[in-house]
Amino acid sequence: xxxxxxxxxxxxxxxxxxxxxxxxxxxxxxxxxxxxxxxxxxxxxxxxxxxxxxxxxxxxxxxxxxxxxxxxxxxxxxxxxxxxxxxxxxxxxxxxxxxxxxxxxxxxxxxxxxxxxxxxxxxxxxxxxxxxxxxxxxxxxxxxxxxxxxxxxxxxxxxxxxxxxxxxxxxxxxxxxxxxxxxxxxxxxxxxxxxxxxxxxxxxxxxxxxxxxxxxxxxxxxxxxxxxxxxxxxxxxxxxxxxxxxxxxxxxxxxxxxxxxxxxxxxxxxxxxxxxxxxxxxxxxxxxxxxxxxxxxxxxxxxxxxxxxxxxxxxxxxxxxxxxxxxxxxxxxxxxxxxxxxxxxxxxxxxxxxxxxxxxxxxxxxxxxxxxxxxxxxxxxxxxxxxxxxxxxxxxxxxxxxxxxxxxxxxxxxxxxxxxxxxxxxxxxxxxxxxxxxxxxxxxxxxxxxxxxxxxxxxxxxxxxxxxxxxxxxxxxxxxxxxxxxxxxxxxxxxxxxxxxxxxxxxxxxxxxxxxxxxxxxxxxxxxxxxxxxxxxxxxxxxxxxxxxxxxxxxxxxxxxxxxxxxxxxxxxxxxxxxxxxxxxxxxxxxxxxxxxxxxxxxxxxxxxxxxxxxxxxxxxxxxxxxxxxxxxxxxxxxxxxxxxxxxxxxxxxxxxxxxxxxxxxxxxxxxxxxxxxxxxxxxxxxxxxxxxxxxxxxxxxxxxxxxxxxxxxxxxxxxxxxxxxxxxxxxxxxxxxxxxxxxxxxxxxxxxxxxxxxxxxxxxxxxxxxxxxxxxxxxxxxxxxxxxxxxxxxxxx
Amino acid sequence: xxxxxxxxxxxxxxxxxxxxxxxxxxxxxxxxxxxxxxxxxxxxxxxxxxxxxxxxxxxxxxxxxxxxxxxxxxxxxxxxxxxxxxxxxxxxxxxxxxxxxxxxxxxxxxxxxxxxxxxxxxxxxxxxxxxxxxxxxxxxxxxxxxxxxxxxxxxxxxxxxxxxxxxxxxxxxxxxxxxxxxxxxxxxx
Numbered sequence: 011x012x013x014x015x016x017x018x019x020x021x022x023x024x025x026x027x028x029x030x031x032x033x034x035x036x037x038x039x040x041x042x043x044x045x046x047x048x049x050x051x052x053x054x055x056x057x058x059x060x061x062x063x064x065x066x067x068x069x070x071x072x073x074x075x076x077x078x079x080x081x082x083x084x085x086x087x088x089x090x091x092x093x094x095x096x097x098x099x100x101x102x103x104x105x106x107x108x109x110x111x112x113x114x115x116x117x118x119x120x121x122x123x124x125x126x127x128x129x130x131x132x133x134x135x136x137x138x139x140x141x142x143x144x145x146x147x148x149x150x151x152x153x154x155x156x157x158x159x160x161x162x163x164x165x166x167x168x169x170x171x172x173x174x175x176x177x178x179x180x181x182x183x184x185x186x187x188x189x190x191x192x193x194x195x196x197x198x199x200x201x202x203x204x205x206x207x208x209x210x211x212x213x214x215x216x217x218x219x220x221x222x223x224x225x226x227x228x229x230x231x232x233x234x235x236x237x238x239x240x241x242x243x244x245x246x247x248x249x250x251x252x253x254x255x256x257x258x259x260x261x262x263x264x265x266x267x268x269x270x271x272x273x274x275x276x277x278x279x280x281x282x283x284x285x286x287x288x289x290x291x292x293x294x295x296x297x298x299x300x301x302x303x304x305x306x307x308x309x310x311x312x313x314x315x316x317x318x319x320x321x322x323x324x325x326x327x328x329x330x331x332x333x334x335x336x337x338x339x340x341x342x343x344x345x346x347x348x349x350x351x352x353x354x355x356x357x358x359x360x361x362x363x364x365x366x367x368x369x370x371x372x373x374x375x376x377x378x379x380x381x382x383x384x385x386x387x388x389x390x391x392x393x394x395x396x397x398x399x400x401x402x403x404x405x406x407x408x409x410x411x412x413x414x415x416x417x418x419x420x421x422x423x424x425x426x427x428x429x430x431x432x433x434x435x436x437x438x439x440x441x442x443x444x445x446x447x448x449x450x451x452x453x454x455x456x457x458x459x460x461x462x463x464x465x466x467x468x469x470x471x472x473x474x475x476x477x478x479x480x481x482x483x484x485x486x487x488x489x490x491x492x493x494x495x496x497x498x499x500x501x502x503x504x505x506x507x508x509x510x511x512x513x514x515x516x517x518x519x520x521x522x523x524x525x526x527x528x529x530x531x532x533x534x535x536x537x538x539x540x541x542x543x544x545x546x547x548x549x550x551x552x553x554x555x556x557x558x559x560x561x562x563x564x565x566x567x568x569x570x571x572x573x574x575x576x577x578x579x580x581x582x583x584x585x586x587x588x589x590x591x592x593x594x595x596x597x598x599x600x601x602x603x604x605x606x607x608x609x610x611x612x613x614x615x616x617x618x619x620x621x622x623x624x625x626x627x628x629x630x631x632x633x634x635x636x637x638x639x640x641x642x643x644x645x646x647x648x649x650x651x652x653x654x655x656x657x658x659x660x661x662x663x664x665x666x667x668x669x670x671x672x673x674x675x676x677x678x679x680x681x682x683x684x685x686x687x688x689x690x691x692x693x694x695x696x697x698x699x700x701x702x703x704x705x706x707x708x709x710x711x712x713x714x715x716x717x718x719x720x721x722x723x724x725x726x727x728x729x730x731x732x733x734x735x736x737x738x739x740x741x742x743x744x745x746x747x748x749x750x751x752x753x754x755x756x757x758x759x760x761x762x763x764x765x766x767x768x769x770x771x772x773x774x775x776x777x778x779x780x781x782x783x784x785x786x787x788x789x790x791x792x793x794x795x796x797x798x799x800x801x802x803x804x805x806x807x808x
Numbered sequence: 809x810x811x812x813x814x815x816x817x818x819x820x821x822x823x824x825x826x827x828x829x830x831x832x833x834x835x836x837x838x839x840x841x842x843x844x845x846x847x848x849x850x851x852x853x854x855x856x857x858x859x860x861x862x863x864x865x866x867x868x869x870x871x872x873x874x875x876x877x878x879x880x881x882x883x884x885x886x887x888x889x890x891x892x893x894x895x896x897x898x899x900x901x902x903x904x905x906x907x908x909x910x911x912x913x914x915x916x917x918x919x920x921x922x923x924x925x926x927x928x929x930x931x932x933x934x935x936x937x938x939x940x941x942x943x944x945x946x947x948x949x950x951x952x953x954x955x956x957x958x959x960x961x962x963x964x965x966x967x968x969x970x971x972x973x974x975x976x977x978x979x980x981x982x983x984x985x986x987x988x989x990x991x992x993x994x995x996x997x
Contacts, residue, residue: 037931040866040906047865256932495930678969701875
């Protein structure tokens with residue numbers, strides 16, 4: 011027996027109940043071991059020497075004096091790591107240590123291993139690097155107009171990394187026939203994940219040629235692949251173990267230089283080598299939210315029905331490719347999965363600059379266009395005399411539909427999300443009716459429950475769960491999935507325990523280890539609950555079937571009359587126990603079974619028939635709606651969020667406490683991006699690479715957050731579940747911007763919405779000018795000719 | 809084995825290579841109820857001593873600049889940032905880390921409440937949060953929500969949005985008021 015998704019059992023004992031997480035006690039007693047906590051004998055400490063220049067050629071490196079310091083064991087440079095790697099097959103542009111050139115302040119140039127960190131630090135200062143400094147491009151405009159050395163020799167002209175132009179449906183016709191067209195420019199500032207744990211890794215190389223890396227990574231499988239390539243080892247001799255991880259949010263989703271350098275140093279020295287980053291280094295390692303220029307143009311009927319949308323984006327990519335090609339596609343993928351659009355055009359581009367590389371952060375490439383779209387809808391509604399709720403309800407994507415850009419939508423609770431969040435907040439009673447200085451804003455969004463296509467092309471499962479039981483009743487569950495704090499270990503244990511009628515403590519997990527468990531692609535794209543969950547259900551149901559068949563044979567009872575419940579085999583109708591779980595396992599094993607079962611999951615084929623169609627498809631989409639209430643001080647420009655309502659359709663809530671925790675965390679991070687957080691630069695230097703200068707919300711800044719769970723029962727999700735880790739962030743920044751407008755009548759079309767921007771807009775308002783602060787021009791980029799894609803059968807029509 | 813690296817560098821770019829020197833001190837203190845004597849360089853921080861000399865890795869580093877609160881421990885019952893506290897300054901004092909707050913068998917009510925409320929997601933801020941909250945509850949048995957938020961404002965958390973943490977601290981206060989000094993969590997797992 012095998013199944014996908016939504017279940018048949020109505021009365022769960024674990025699913026849907028509030029349970030504490032399986033790792034809660036180790037974490038509250040200080041016994042959870044993060045990468046920097048792991049004990050090793052004979053350990054060496056590594057530090058990375060980083061470039062002080064944003065763009066320079068390396069003429070020479072002299073480590074003679076560093077190597078002469080007692081306690082220094084090895085120094086390596088780019089020459090020791092000549093093979094490039096990168097997370098995407100199309101962007102193999104990184105080295106563990108710079109080869110020939112550095113491309114941002116902080117680009118690692120050399121690595122040193124020593125008996126202790128102080129010696130490593132001291133000796134690192136004795137490595138001398140002779141640079142030939144080149145002109146640096148710190149902005150998209152500078153990069154596009156640069157005439158000097160391109161940042162990447164093999165890049166396209168003018169430092170353009172990626173360009174895309176796609177058209178679905180009759181866009182020009184839609185705009186020509188439109189009763190109303192609204193166009194606006196937006197800018198979304200970059201931000202860092204600021205996971206509280208600074209990245210750390212320990213590498214060990216055994217005398218028989220096996221490399222093990224313990225690391226704070228969200229993606230052990232991808233790190234294994236990158237290490238194998240960069241170090242020229244067979245993948246099977248590279249083991250990557252994700253230790254307990256102190257937060258990720260996308261910042262630990264690919265191999266990073268400290269991991270590669272620690273591994274090479276371990277191979278050279280034959281000793282375990284630890285490398286951990288300082289907070290400043292984390293800001294420079296980055297891989298965070300792309301600063302993004304967004305231009306939007308929407309066509310609508312007088313009743314507010316959207317007839318066409320044109321999205322243009324330019325991503326400030328920083329110095330390396332990272333996930334950037336995917337980020338570029340994501341910046342145009344999801345509007346049609348939120349609103350019914352019969353015609354859609356997307357043009358996007360990513361530009362290299364001499365700054366720390368950007369990558370994925372919670373919402374990957376989608377919060378920036380989402381911000382623009384939700385603010386644009388607010389403006390469009392006002393133009394047409396509609397309220398913000400009405401215009402959204404009029405344009406909702408339909409359940410079980412296909413979008414103009416070939417995305418399959420299944421369950422969709424967006425209407426319920428909007429209605430519930432509006433009801434709970436009293437939105438319509440407050441909107442445009444609060445005293446000046448107070449306002450409410452509304453926004454909606456959607457997100458993937460896992461990317462339907464893997465990062466590197468293959469036809470393999472995206473995840474595999476192995477379950478092994480033994481005569482004592484113990485159940486071991488192994489899966490490569492990686493708990494980064496979001497609770498995936500608890501989800502895994504809960505699903506297996508539910509199916510096998512056990513308690514969470516009866517489930518022993520081996521996760522996040524490429525040697526002990528089969529591949530799971532990693533904790534990114536909100537894929538784990540959906541994909542690992544389905545594989546876990548298949549494996550557990552398989553084991554249950556084996557046990558119930560054996561018991562049924564022995565007791566001459568049909569299998570369908572038997573269930574597993576409370577650690578017993580029981581009769582389904584009477585719930586009366588007839589055999590203990592260990593006895594049933596022994597019986598099953600005696601009958602010749604091996605007490606093992608496996609399950610895999612790969613999404614159905616969902617990609618549309620065009621280049622770029624691999625980004626956007628997901629087996630299910632989550633939906634969110636948000637209302638934010640703000641107070642705006644017209645004298646200081648300060649925006650204070652005072653209350654937030656967030657409704658989220660994450661399918662069935664497997665554990666409401668965990669789901670609410672993800673929503674509250676998403677709202678928090680969304681407010682941070684909306685109002686405070688920005689990865690900004692002064693010249694080539696980060697403007698404030700510390701946890702204080704990079705202002706995040708504290709417990710005092712956070713308003714009351716009301717979580718409203720809209721539980722659709724997704725037919726393909728495990729017990730009907732979808733994602734919740736990323737989606738709830740998305741509507742928050744635009745809801746804040748719309749609330750600021752409601753409060754004081756000014757539009758800040760740019761995040762973060764800092765007091766200076768509010769004051770500038772208020773000043774214009776006072777002088778009778780357009781009461782707006784935001785970009786006035788779009789980068790001068792030449793998009794490629796449009797690829798016109800025929801919409802699928804059944805897509806929305808005009 | 810020493811490895812690689814070539815070339816010579818212009819003399820103008822050469823730097824001072826004198827090794828760092830330091831005075832060593834002996835410090836007596838009580839850590840989680842156990843008398844400890846440590847000999848360490850004078851610049852050793854309490855955070856380094858706890859983690860590296862005593863193996864108490866429940867105390868975390870998140871910035872080492874006194875900005876994030878992850879390294880908060882109690883010194884004579886008061887919350888202190890381990891990264892900004894010199895080991896030498898705790899001579900003769902009592903230090904409590906998260907390992908000394910309570911155990912799974914005999915937990916502090918705050919630990920029970922954090923488990924119940926899902927207040928530890930990634931768990932990296934948790935130790936510091938617990939100790940800051942413990943000091944608050946020792947001073948103020950029934951803090952308001954605003955008082956809890958003010959007390960925790962120096963401890964950053966990137967996962968929870970603070971909601972579950974604030975709720976857990978208030979739940980723990982009620983548990984203490986109800987006389988349940990060390991109750992086990994009702995929830996499983």
